[in-house]
Amino acid sequence: MAKWGLRLAALVYLLFLLVLPVGLVFWRTFEHGLGAVWKQLTEPNARHAFEVTLKVAVLAVVLNTVFGVLLAILVVRHDFPGKRLLNAFIDLPLAVSPVVVGLALILVYGKFSTFGGWLADRGIQVIFSLPGMVMATIFVSLPLVVREVAPVLEEIGIEQEQAAWTLGAGPLQTFCRVTLPAIRWALAYGAVLTLARSLGEFGAIAVVSGRLVGKTQTLTLYVEQQFQNFNVAGAYAASFVLAFIAVVILVGVNVLRPKEGEA
Amino acid sequence: MTKRFGDFVALEDVSVDVPSGSLTALLGPSGGGKSTLLRIIAGLEQPDSGMVEIAGSDATRLPPQRRNVGFVFQHYAAFKHMSVYGNVAFGLEIRKRPKQEIRRKVNELLELVHLEQFAHRRPSQLSGGQRQRMALARALAVEPQVLLLDEPFGALDAQVRKELRKWLRRLHDEVHVTTVFVTHDQEEAMEVADSIVVIAGGRIEQVGTPSELYERPANDFVMSFLGPVTKLGDQLVRPHDLHLRNAPDGSTLEGTVVRVLRLGFEVRVEVVIDGVDLWVQLTREQVDGLNLEPGSVVHVRPARRGREPSVVPACAIGP
Numbered sequence: 289m290a291k292w293g294l295r296l297a298a299l300v301y302l303l304f305l306l307v308l309p310v311g312l313v314f315w316r317t318f319e320h321g322l323g324a325v326w327k328q329l330t331e332p333n334a335r336h337a338f339e340v341t342l343k344v345a346v347l348a349v350v351l352n353t354v355f356g357v358l359l360a361i362l363v364v365r366h367d368f369p370g371k372r373l374l375n376a377f378i379d380l381p382l383a384v385s386p387v388v389v390g391l392a393l394i395l396v397y398g399k400f401s402t403f404g405g406w407l408a409d410r411g412i413q414v415i416f417s418l419p420g421m422v423m424a425t426i427f428v429s430l431p432l433v434v435r436e437v438a439p440v441l442e443e444i445g446i447e448q449e450q451a452a453w454t455l456g457a458g459p460l461q462t463f464c465r466v467t468l469p470a471i472r473w474a475l476a477y478g479a480v481l482t483l484a485r486s487l488g489e490f491g492a493i494a495v496v497s498g499r500l501v502g503k504t505q506t507l508t509l510y511v512e513q514q515f516q517n518f519n520v521a522g523a524y525a526a527s528f529v530l531a532f533i534a535v536v537i538l539v540g541v542n543v544l545r546p547k548e549g550e551a
Numbered sequence: 552m553t554k555r556f557g558d559f560v561a562l563e564d565v566s567v568d569v570p571s572g573s574l575t576a577l578l579g580p581s582g583g584g585k586s587t588l589l590r591i592i593a594g595l596e597q598p599d600s601g602m603v604e605i606a607g608s609d610a611t612r613l614p615p616q617r618r619n620v621g622f623v624f625q626h627y628a629a630f631k632h633m634s635v636y637g638n639v640a641f642g643l644e645i646r647k648r649p650k651q652e653i654r655r656k657v658n659e660l661l662e663l664v665h666l667e668q669f670a671h672r673r674p675s676q677l678s679g680g681q682r683q684r685m686a687l688a689r690a691l692a693v694e695p696q697v698l699l700l701d702e703p704f705g706a707l708d709a710q711v712r713k714e715l716r717k718w719l720r721r722l723h724d725e726v727h728v729t730t731v732f733v734t735h736d737q738e739e740a741m742e743v744a745d746s747i748v749v750i751a752g753g754r755i756e757q758v759g760t761p762s763e764l765y766e767r768p769a770n771d772f773v774m775s776f777l778g779p780v781t782k783l784g785d786q787l788v789r790p791h792d793l794h795l796r797n798a799p800d801g802s803t804l805e806g807t808v809v810r811v812l813r814l815g816f817e818v819r820v821e822v823v824i825d826g827v828d829l830w831v832q833l834t835r836e837q838v839d840g841l842n843l844e845p846g847s848v849v850h851v852r853p854a855r856r857g858r859e860p861s862v863v864p865a866c867a868i869g870p
Contacts, residue, residue: 448629457616
């Protein structure tokens with residue numbers, strides 16, 4: 289009896305919070321047929337928003353994958369003073385509101401700050417352009433790769449790596465031939481979560497990008513703008529694409545990921 | 552050399568000399584520093600002071616990659632994502648040997664460790680004993696100057712452990728690579744090694760051949776670690792070095808038999824002398840001849856071939 293009650297509660301909870309809203313978006317998107325959706329999505333500002341989103345997301349994923357692995361190795365394999373502090377810092381983006389992240393970046397890299405001014409004198413604009421947006425996205429999605437990879441590193445232990453050393457493998461060879469194959473699924477999963485997070489980021493990007501239509505507008509910003517301009521169809525179409533990409537990559541990775549114990 | 556971990560002294564001013572071509576056991580209770588010593592030889596730990604010399608040259612500052620040692624871990628440390636073949640070939644591929652040579656060498660080694668039919672399996676499809684033989688082949692593939700084994704049979708069940716011991720001894724007689732292995736099992740050390748180094752509490756207690764250690768232990772610790780002991784008065788003795796008589800002869804102590812345990816050929820006789828327990832190891836014939844049963848009065852003395860006064864120093868080896 290309690291078992292059924294629990295299941296029912298979970299289902300109702302998910303239904304009202306997740307299935308119903310997302311389902312409605314899907315339904316409203318295709319209300320007027322595929323042609324209408326296509327027209328909304330090929331509109332120049334929409335296409336440009338796609339491009340910007342993709343650029344930001346791909347850069348953020350690549351950088352966070354590389355640095356995420358480095359950080360995970362640092363935290364798991366090395367002992368140094370301040371390690372606990374670093375550990376806490378890695379989780380900071382989960383606790384801090386993205387809007388605050390955006391403001392903080394403006395404080396450091398804005399035109400009227402010392403460092404930002406110095407960069408601007410050399411023709412490098414960080415805020416209200418792509419670099420700042422990538423940095424904001426990196427910041428908010430930083431923990432995802434680290435927190436997927438670190439437990440796996442912990443679990444496989446250091447002995448395989450030490451065995452590789454005694455067999456003559458240098459640090460890079462050991463990483464490529466022994467460590468990387470062992471963490472590859474955690475890494476893939478972390479990268480996919482980072483991608484999903486990057487595509488969906490709104491708050492930090494909204495502050496840092498300046499929301500310049502046709503320039504620094506990402507898909508999420510585009511959705512909001514269309515919605516406020518009463519172009520509901522355009523907002524739904526772009527929302528659908530965002531949700532669809534996220535669902536596809538999550539399902540894809542779960543299908544590809546080997547079952548427990550087979551890796 | 553000396554090695555500390557924080558306040559804990561793992562090794563204190565220890566010096567060991569391993570003759571080339573020998574099979575040496577580092578024997579001692581766990582936490583005694585023997586694994587640390589092995590890992591220092593491999594370069595996986597750095598000593599706080601002292602030096603490591605391999606084949607006459609100083610290796611103290613060399614990274615593990617350049618020491619040319621083979622290391623076998625207690626829990627195999629198999630490369631899980633590679634086949635058995637891939638595991639054994641690893642060191643040769645790192646050294647960029649020609650494909651042809653790698654294939655020949657790996658097949659040779661797999662034959663040596665009796666795994667030739669498992670070449671394409673994953674380590675997860677092997678039993679513990681097979682995995683450890685694979686790990687040995689992997690370590691031997693790079694033709695190390697020293698083969699180091701850290702409790703190599705510790706994770707295996709008793710039956711497999713006994714088999715692998717014999718097998719390791721035979722393998723060493725074939726390959727002749729200088730081998731050092733760590734164990735806390737005195738039977739394993741006695742059966743396999745040419746020479747045993749007893750380590751406890753970060754110090755070397757004694758070095759010698761198995762029979763030297765057994766017959767002439769340097770101290771009570773070594774004696775009780777390397778075989779059964781019992782106490783006659785204040786003196787530690789081997790239970791089979793005690794003599795029982797029905798009548799006193801001047802040098803005997805009088806006691807009462809508490810229990811007679813017949814374990815096949817061996818019989819354990821438990822005796823109380825002045826309220827203190829000891830036990831004596833006898834044969835069936837001896838027990839029947841003495842007509843022993845619980846309650847009998849017996850007279851005990853050390854057999855003539857008792858423990859000789861030992862003069863072996865506790866820690867003085869190496870150059």
